Amino acid sequence: MKKDGLDNTVDSSAIVSDTDIKQQQDPNKEVHTQIYYHPSWNVKNEQRYVLNFLNNDLKPLRPNQLSLSGIELFQTPKAIGVSAFVRNSLPKAITFGELPLILLDENKEVIAKQVFDGSELGEIPAESSMPWLFSFPKETIKKKQFSNKNWTLAFDLTAKHRLDLAESWEKSLPKEQKEKLEKIVEQLPKLKENELNMTGLQAKVAENGDFHVTVLIRNGSEKNITLEKVPLRVTDAVDDVVAEGGFSLDDFTVKANTSKPWTFIFPANLVKKNDMDLSRWRVSVIQ
Numbered sequence: 001m002k003k004d005g006l007d008n009t010v011d012s013s014a015i016v017s018d019t020d021i022k023q024q025q026d027p028n029k030e031v032h033t034q035i036y037y038h039p040s041w042n043v044k045n046e047q048r049y050v051l052n053f054l055n056n057d058l059k060p061l062r063p064n065q066l067s068l069s070g071i072e073l074f075q076t077p078k079a080i081g082v083s084a085f086v087r088n089s090l091p092k093a094i095t096f097g098e099l100p101l102i103l104l105d106e107n108k109e110v111i112a113k114q115v116f117d118g119s120e121l122g123e124i125p126a127e128s129s130m131p132w133l134f135s136f137p138k139e140t141i142k143k144k145q146f147s148n149k150n151w152t153l154a155f156d157l158t159a160k161h162r163l164d165l166a167e168s169w170e171k172s173l174p175k176e177q178k179e180k181l182e183k184i185v186e187q188l189p190k191l192k193e194n195e196l197n198m199t200g201l202q203a204k205v206a207e208n209g210d211f212h213v214t215v216l217i218r219n220g221s222e223k224n225i226t227l228e229k230v231p232l233r234v235t236d237a238v239d240d241v242v243a244e245g246g247f248s249l250d251d252f253t254v255k256a257n258t259s260k261p262w263t264f265i266f267p268a269n270l271v272k273k274n275d276m277d278l279s280r281w282r283v284s285v286i287q
């Protein structure tokens with residue numbers, strides 16, 4: 001056994017949602033993770049010796065980090081098997097829920113990606129390193145030809161759909177409203193692959209007669225999408241068109257797998273119905 005994979009290290013907050021799990025530590029401290037074997041693993045002495053040696057050779061982590069350190073990769077007709085050290089530099093044990101992982105080749109191109117059941121790993125002790133075997137079934141494999149050297153097993157941070165705020169919103173929006181938006185994003189139906197849609201959040205008529213519509217622009221693809229011109233139509237509860245118009249956006253990007261809130265303002269002269277019923281309404285892109 002030898003170590004052919006590279007390391008992928010992230011801040012624990014990107015993976016573990018427990019806000020109380022972090023503790024104040026010297027950010028420059030080096031954490032040498034001690035090897036830990038899952039109770040279900042029956043490791044022979046020879047294999048244990050090699051794994052201990054490989055673990056001792058790993059670079060130390062900084063506090064509050066999680067890391068995947070690739071060991072070996074092998075292929076079968078039905079799957080790709082990947083062994084790796086799952087490392088925890090936190091000062092307390094952690095458990096995973098859904099665990100989205102991505103396997104990359106030496107050129108950082110996707111070999112396979114899958115969401116694993118992280119609970120199967122059990123509890124990973126504080127400042128420890130646990131060897132584990134991950135299996136990517138045939139249907140999750142995107143690339144069949146690749147080198148077995150310098151590959152990376154990584155946390156797929158794009159897999160979880162999240163809220164993305166424009167800088168102006170980040171600065172001006174109160175914490176409570178940010179948390180409310182985050183909850184809305186989490187509860188919305190999952191987007192299809194490469195789907196881009198809009199979900200209405202709020203619609204109201206201002207005192208000057210302008211019509212303000214706040215939406216979530218949702219990007220279900222793995223690529224950032226830049227919008228320049230957006231022609232919109234808003235209909236009310238009885239399906240009447242209440243406002244219609246085109247908007248030009250300057251350097252407006254919706255990041256991969258995120259939802260971005262934005263407010264579009266229809267001038268009063270673009271409002272087509274004054275007695276609109278906004279008990280239920282819909283915004284759509286004019287084709």
